[in-house]
Amino acid sequence: MLSFKYASKLALPVLSLCSALLFTSCDSNDDNPTPDADSSFVMSLAIQGSDGGFTYYTVPFSDLMTGPLTAKGQGIEQPGYYDFTQIDNTIYSIGGLDDVNVVGISKNESGELKQIGNVSFPNSLSDIIKADDNTLVGVEMASTSDVIKFHTFSANTVTVTATKQHLVSAITNLKAPSYSGMAISGNNLYLSYYISDPTTYATPHTDKAQIAVFSYPGLEFQKVIEDTRTGPIGGFNTKSGLTEDEKGDVYALSHSNPANGYSQVTNKPGILRIKNGETTFDQTYFFDVEQLTGGKTISHLKYLGNGKAFIEVNTAARNQQAAWTDGPLRSAIIDLNSKTLNYIDGLPEHAGSGRRLAALQDGKYVYMSVPEGNSIFVYRIDTETNSATKGAEVEANFVAGISKL
Known part of the structure; x- marks a missing residue:
């Protein structure tokens, strides 16, 4: 299945000594340390075994700036393929490949990580988002x-x-719509997608953006809205096609990057907007990404608040991007209202991991991991000064999630 191959291909070379250490020690409870009461940071570390498969260790840490950060003797172990997203005070691990289950990870009263719930589906969930304080919505595509x-x-x-179940034919007469984003605003659920051949993963339909609109909470199909100012929304496994601001406005990111799963490019990259509760694209708004970046594209987007978003810009022109590489990337902050961009100083150009961006917002800071050679380091990014400070080294093949509980 492509999602596993993509993650495997984009992971760093196997750190054999580190992997052996982690697998040996995590299987033993003899040296399992008592979590520090201040261990509020949580990282999900992916370690590749000798068979090529990955095991994920979700581990608490008191500090991400000093290290090394290792899964040795602690954390929750999950072999297979997992995607991690935090909603409020729970981390949700979404299984893929042969482990199509969803598990919540939170803390007990003594500060130890615990698993809550465990539910499986015929197919892996593409994503989970928050609907309200008590309800989440997941989708199988x-x-x-x-x-x-x-x-x-x-x-x-x-x-x-x-x-609630719908036929694919309700939203498209083409085969294999691939998930790229989901948001709930007003009485609507918005589902963005692009068309990808299920055998070759080619993307022959890139001439417009399409979003399916469903009612919420009834989840009845309403319509498909389209816009030809840009191409399809989102990309393979990035899950950041749609994002919602405090006003309930929904922003849709389009890039059509070969580095993120597209076999061709038709329209220019950009960001569209749907105003709160509306079922049409706002024709008065277009964020011209290509013009602002000098011909580049945005691969990942994480909304920070007050119209600001942390982004990863692919620094290669789309006709020069290597397929399925998720890079090379440069970090920046954009303002969706003023349509401005500021690159982050002190953060090296880097590759992504071909999956949901593992980044944590903590006040004015964003924490993310950056591969450098055969190593990985945490960087703390000050979103007010647009500068980054290098932190701890991480003993893993890649970081699948960074959270704070």
Whole structure:
């Protein structure tokens, strides 16, 4: 399955000594340390075994700026393929490949990490988002299925409370719409997608942006909205196609990057907007990414608040990007309102991991991991000064998630 190959291909070379150390010590409870009461940071570390498969260790840390940061003797172990996203005080690990389950990770009263709930589906969930304080919404979109399934969850128990199913033909007469983003605003759920051949992963339809609109909470199909000012929304496995601001406005990121799963390019990259509760694109708004970046594109976007977003800019022109590389990337802060961009000083150009951006916002800081040669380091980014400070080295093949509980 491509998602596993992509993650494997983009992971750093195997750190054999580190991997052996982690696998040996994590299997033993004899030296499992008592978590520090101040261990509020949590990282999900991916370690590749000798068979080529990955195991993920979700581990608490008191500080990300001093290290090394290792999974030795602690953390929650999950072999397979997992995607991590934090919603409020719970980290949700979404399984893929053969482990199509969803598990919540939180803390008990003594500060130790614990697992809550465990639910499985016929296909892996593409994503989970927050609907309200008690409800989450997940979606199944598999290239082998002719249906799209929405599941609502109880946030506290990770149990399914309802399921709504739609035929793929409701949103497109083409095969294999691939998930790229989801947002809920007003009485609508917005689902962005692009078309990818289920066998070759080619993307022959790149001439417009398309978003399916469903009612919420009823999850009834309403319509598909389109815009030809840019191409499809989002990309393979980045899950950042749609983001919502405090006003309920939804922003849709389009890049059509070969480095993020596209086999061709048609329209210019840009960001579109849907105003709160509307079912049309706002024709008065267009964020011309190509003009602002000098012909470059945005690969990843994480909304920070007050119209600001942390982004990863692919510094190669789209006709020069190597397929499925998720790089080379340069970090920046954009303002969606003023349409301005400021690059981050002190952060090296780097490769991504071909998956959801592992970055944590903590006040004015953003923490993220950056590969440098055969090593990985945490960087703390000051979003007020647009500068970065190098932190601890991470003993892993790649970092799948950074959270704070």
